[in-house]
Amino acid sequence: MANTLVELIFIPAPGVGHIMSTVEIAKLLVNRDQRLSITVLVIKPPSVDSGSVIAAYIESLAKDNMDNHISFIQLPQDETSLIHDPNDLIFFNVFIPSHCKYVRNAVADMSSQPGSGRIAGFVIDMFCTCMIDVANEFNVPTYVFFTSNAAFLGFKFYIQTLTDDMNKDLIEIQNSDTEISVPSFVKPLPTKFLWDLVQTRQGLDCVLSSVRKLRKVKAIMVNTFLELETHAIESLTADISIPPVYPVGPILSLEGGSGAGKRFDDDIFRWLDSQPPSSVVFLCFGSLGSFDEVQVKEIARGLEQSGHRFVWSLRRPPSGDQTSIFPSDYEDPGVVLPEGFLDRTSGIGKVIGWAPQAAVLAHNAVGGFVSHCGWNSLLESLWFGVPSATWPMYAEQQMNAFEMVVDLGLAVEIKLDYRKDVFNPKAHNTVGVVTAGVIESGIRRVMEDNDVRTKVKEMSVKSRLTMMDGGSSYASVGLLIKDFITNVTCSS
Template identity: 50%
Template sequence: MAKAHLVFVPSPGMGHLASAVEVAKLLLTRDHRLSISVLILELPLVNSKIQNYIESVQDSSSSLSNRLRFIDLPKDESELSNFASFFERQKTNVKEAVLKITQSESSVDSPRLAGFVLDMFCTPMIDVADDFGAPSYIFFTSGAAFLGFLLYVQKIHDEENFDPIQFKEKDTELRFREVRGIMVNTFLELESHAIESFKTLPVYPVGPILNVESNGRNTHQEIMQWLDGQPVASVVFLCFGSMGSFGEDQLKEIACALEHSGYRFLWSVRRPPPPGKPASPTDYENPQEVLPQGFLERTAAFGKVIGWAPQAAILAHPAVGGFVSHCGWNSVLESLWFGVPIATWPMYAEQQFNAFEMVIELGLAVEIKMEYSKESGMMVNCDEIERGIRCLMENNSEKRKKVKEMSEKGRMTLIEGGSSYYWLGRLIEDVMDNLA
């Protein structure tokens, strides 16, 4: 029986990498004919979290270890000016790594290269796949509605000479229509209209793809024990993603809103990176230095300020009743998975798009500041934040019910008979057809 090998090239960001690995595990669990190599691209800045994550995956996926490999590519020491140039420089390293894979699997019963699965930002690697005569698939880590928007921009660019620079930075490549198919981290029941609008390109809604296995008990005992002492659905959780942070003035407005609201809260506060530096936020040694004087003492009975947060573990806790979020797509899916309503506060990338979809189109979230953009220097005042938190936590039974219903649909879609289970099977059929 033919065996197929897929090469995954995820984007080096933690959220994108974790999603790609989860979909790889899903494919391997579903079909024993598949094997996968995940190529790890390293940015100039060392990220120990990524290496720790890979080691944890290897430890927890021992049953798949002979079919799931991680290959570290040489570290890129050039200054990171933009992602497109970074991926261009990595083409040679990817080509050499894949060449070694194909040479090591040269025996008659070895798996054959059946395709590349590329992150939505890694489209320059389509050229490498073409060099090997292998088809490319995109793993799109955002939603189907945003994919539809990008494909429309590409259409009017290709057919009407429309210049999309006003939407995107100049180095963006629009190449999605060159690939064999696109896996999207969403599910039919959530985005049926957007998914059904795709006519000319195979799109496989295979989500929700999430890494929700860790419960945080071992790594963040203090946080989880604090939550254990709170009533069910009483805590509002504020967290803005691995790249989310605010300046001191905005933090004071959030603190004011939390104190005035009187709601129990768990708040992830991160220090912004230095201006102009492509770095991630870090934890404060003493958050009191950027919060209103006496805030921690006055709210000690009902609130807790933390640094980096084990987001999935916190959302899974029954004490959490609402989530103030930047609306990164992984965070949206996690909130739905655990049935926790969102108050939207988008910051960058496609997050405004996600917030609009969740609040206006789907009615699954409430708004704090849907048009917020960190680059604009906009300030959201205490009253607006407090209004959003109250709307999230009070008299919201209908929205909470809708979120719980969507949670159930999301979980059912992955099991046999579900829509995502079906589409994953269709994708595997297409991959195996590449060997015919």
């Protein structure tokens, strides 16, 4: 057995953040045990720009001499399942399932190669539960790598229990503008913060179908850590109907990122070098985050009124013609900013385009982070000890923001219920314009609330210790590796 490679098949969802997290957990596993070999099956996303970003990222990994225990196979794309709207439920119900046949062929080809390792299991994304059936055909177990948090995982299981066992209608509950007591959250969760995918009948049915499959996997790895989400993890562990849950995080991609291939102005870092420690607030809203001109002007006024130093990653919304879902950089940001803003703030702030988020958060001059509350971004902010001010946009980000602000006290609120269809640039958000006064208040709190800052600094230390020998996530990863190896030895 010592010389036999144990092969794992990883299938991430075709999103930049999902693939980057998958690569990081793959690197962690093979670095811990050289008997492991991982093949990542890459589903090309339907949008051209997403595909080019992912291709550039994978190409950059190859140039960096990625560990030879990790390889990538780009799957063919089923032309009949191509869709223009990546937020459409067809994405989960048709587009990803259309790749099952290509996964089946790729795994069969791998297995037939001389000297290939024994397959210990599939590790699939939470949106790829259709691949469980393919794993079963090869008689190997399926694991899930859950790229969001444990509280959200608990929510997914709870809504299935609510529907199937308690005969409750989540759609009716949401329409009543109430709260629900989800076991994985400490405080009752207002229904207005629920994941956008479960707010329609069609979306809820899709999610319930996926969760029923999720209960059949061998184990679930979650990108979180015990010290951060103690309550959520204990609630999942206590429910014997849920597969074993392994907190393995924080899994972070601290180099490159979704801006693979983009250049960044070193002048910004030189400017940060000249600022006092923890004095700069950094505004960055993820790879899909952008605002219309009215909202941009309110952010500018809020920043100016706060008096705090800032770095603002300001992006132009996509055109809306469906050729791109990603924002772009302004040639001249002054066209959307209040008149004279850039001149008045030239000494205390920088308005930039795309930013290498992790590198900016790592700088000791940065003392606050206005974030869209994607889970990867929140983990990065905790890793670097920078408190967040929450401005969620889509998907489960409102629930992430609620947990961080209300349950954990590790962030402050700008808005918790802001919601925007980022896949439809012409759609309006659900709460109207966030005013300069609200933004100013949030910035002041994130920069001046020492209680939150202290808690975040303490969690930063814990987030690093948990990944070291003796830490809880380190132990979880060790147990998983043992399980992978056992799968092969038992089937020999």
